[in-house]
Amino acid sequence: MSEEQLPSATEEEDVVPIAEYNALRVSHGRLQEECANLHRDVIRLTAENERLKEDLKVSRFCYSTIKSDIAQFIFLTGLQTIVFDWLIQKLSGTVDVVCNKISFQDHLLVVLMKLKISFSNKYLAYKFNVSNSTISKICRTWIPTMAIVLKPLIKWPSKGAVLKSLPKSFKNFKRCRCIIDCTEIFIDRPTNLTARAQTWSNYKHNNTIKYLIGISPAGAITFISGGWGGRVSDKQITKESGFLSLLEQNDDILADRGFLIRDDLAALGVTLRIPSFTKGKKQLGAHEVDRSRQLSRVRIHVERVIGRWKTFKILQTVIPVSQVDLLDDIVVVCAALTNLCNSVVQ
Template structure:
């Protein structure tokens, strides 16, 4: 903001107002491009055309974005990620088998667990009986999905086992091929300089008159633009 104010010879407050006005315009216009599919209207990629994955509704994973260190001690604790060893915001991302971002949670502090952000993001309420969701091994919450009549499939656990059964090895191999979609989509989102971080605190702090932060708007706009790009398949 300081750099832009200097380059255009205007006040920093004017730059901030212009930035947020355009961010709101982009969010309002493009935000609808990230939407949950009502029906399966697209031809599934080959990797999903099998008995196990043909009912996959989405592939989920969490991603984190670095933020500046908060001065408030409580906020500092809530945003500190043991995995990243840094203060972060964490977002749950859902990707369709056809390679589009179909679900985004709001931004949470990096300390939140995968289970908590999944349960409280509203994702489970979108699932219908028979839906299948693929996730990484960290999403140890099959019962939460079962209560909705859905199935969560994660890779087979190898801890404490010298060798996995042949069928589990083959299933894990197919899962890896299917889950690569979400890794590529998140990678495309992280290509945008604005979310490479660290984000300033004022972009991730929730205002009293708003349910979402500027960070939420930025992430959704980036995801919407990614959805307009060429398919990853």
């Protein structure tokens, strides 16, 4: 080959950089396209992440997510949302937030679900994403305070107020001031032998705490005693609970046959109305039978109110000995909340 046909050194040096430059331009274009695609992916994934966060907030169990479902809310708490909001206002500033992880409203929701459905602490801890001990602390902090705040809702009415709201079914019992009955709540068997004996109920064949409850003819709970061991008689709890001090002369008190307090009431000028019983007679007279039927028809209202009160299912459970100290407060709160509901007496 001649020297003229061989490329010069300068020509070869010029050709190589141009080829590399073109290759780099192609590679750079691809990188730009990939960067643009990655940028779009980042924007899309960021938006998706924010959406998932919002979905997670919405799906989390709390007051704000269930208040719009009225049926579910009433099932879980026994209350309308308007009553719940009123309770929040009443309790604001009187009780502490135990856990900053959940809202003030959720603290009340925890307590109401505990009272209404009697959910275990473990289940409530799972639903609200907190610890078992936090649920226990919320209940022990809130229930006593709620009892103090809500106790005025259990009010002994004046004679005039009773007469003004007297239902038609009481037309033959216009002097009726109150209908009374006793009810018992099961507790675990105490390890202490004295406590075990005092709480044993021969009627329920179990260890119980007994309460005297009184309702007005209109169906409001107007009196509830402190808790007594199930062994105590209806007469003793009536005499020693402070109930007699509320009565006035010419009052009528309706009760069942187990209340052997006629003489105690007579000393106060109060009349005890109970269904007639034979006392050795072969049968009752026609007037006595009719009067007993009329009395039974109106006295049954106290059992209906107690039934409404015990729709707070914690009152139907067996209370652990470790929680018996809270029972009086639980009973007061449930009674007050029952008075916020529509009356069962028409």
